[in-house]
Amino acid sequence: LKTIPLKETMKILEISYDALDDDYKEIFLDVACILKGWRQDDAVIALESCGFHARNGLRVLEQRSLITISENRCLEMHDHIEEMGKNIVRRVNLNKPERHSRLWIKEEIEEILSNDSATTAATQCIKLEKYALNFKKLKKDLANMNELRFLHLEGPYVREDEVSNWNLPNALRFLRWDGYPFSSLPKTFQ
Secondary structure, three states, X not given: OOOOOHHHHHHHHHHHHHOOOHHHHHHHHHHHHHHOOOEHHHHHHHHHHOOOOHHHHHHHHHHOOOOEEOOOOEEXXXXXXXXXXXXXXXXXXXXXXXXXXXXXXXXXXXXXXXXXXXXXXXXXXXXXXXXXXXXHHHHHHHHOOOOOOEEEXXXXXXXXXXXXXXXXXXXXXXXXXXXXXXXXXXXXXX
C-alpha cells in the first residue's frame, strides 16, 4: 500500500468492497465509521441487534483483509481502508450530511441539528464522542430521526431533571451512551 499512489490504492480496495454482499457492505461501513476499535464481542452485539449476521460478516471482512481482529479482540482496520469506507458514505450526498447513512463528524451533526434537518435525515448510525450538546435540541431531533438504528454517545452529560418528554426513534436497535444519566429508557420508546 505504501508504494502505490493513494488514488490507485483506493480503487483497488474498493474492488474488495464492491464484491461484498449487501449486508456485509453495511457491516463494513459500520466498522469504518463507528465500530473501529471496539471489542469484537461488543461489536457483534451491536450489529446483531441491528439485524445483521455479525459473526459471519466480520469473518468475511477479515478473510478479505478489510479488517483485522487484534490480539485483545478489538476490530482494527488500516487507515486507508477506514478512509475508503468513510468516503463511500460521504460521497452518496457529498454536500448533504443529513442524507449520509452514518454520522461521526461533530460539525456535520451540529449542522443537521441546528438546521432542523433531522426530520429528513436518512441517518442510520450516529457516533458522538466527548461532546457538549444542547440536550433539549438533541432529544427533540433524535425522536424525528425515523431511520436511526444505532446511537453511540459519550456525553452529553445531562441531569435527570432535563429528561422530561424525551423520545427515542422506534427504529433504534442499539444504544450505547457512556455515562447514561437516567434509570430507564423513555416510556414512549417501544
